[in-house]
Amino acid sequence: AGPGFDSPRMAYATEPHALAYFARHQWVDTPARMLQPLLARAAESTGCFAAVVQAPTSVAATLRLDTEVVELVQDFSFHPSLVRVALRVQLVEVDARRVVATRDVVVAVPASSDDPPGGVVAANRAMEAALGEVAALCANDP
Numbered sequence: 001a002g003p004g005f006d007s008p009r010m011a012y013a014t015e016p017h018a019l020a021y022f023a024r025h026q027w028v029d030t031p032a033r034m035l036q037p038l039l040a041r042a043a044e045s046t047g048c049f050a051a052v053v054q055a056p057t058s059v060a061a062t063l064r065l066d067t068e069v070v071e072l073v074q075d076f077s078f079h080p081s082l083v084r085v086a087l088r089v090q091l092v093e094v095d096a097r098r099v100v101a102t103r104d105v106v107v108a109v110p111a112s113s114d115d116p117p118g119g120v121v122a123a124n125r126a127m128e129a130a131l132g133e134v135a136a137l138c139a140n141d142p
Contacts, residue, residue, distance in 0.1 A: 074119035
């Protein structure tokens, strides 16, 4: 995860380039750890792979999906507030040590309410859309 997002603390912004965290609300785990099984299911859902395993593993792999949570923030500079999810995704051919594809996935979804619960609902919708883009990237493997 990028700086400021490797924590279960729920981030929000009221102005550009300034992060703050809700005092009484947090994710059940870090966004990166919560995202890992969802990414595996998204890749699996394409039907393009014989098997999809999660790291760490001792299984020999042909491809590896490297993902960074660049941003997961509820932005209150908009009304209604927006939740932005930004992921940097690379599909890597392991043996050749070659990047097959790279994509920056950015999704913004309006929150149903300007509070942490509304942000969670919007984050789920944003993540669902982002995972669809990741699945599309995986399905386009040459």
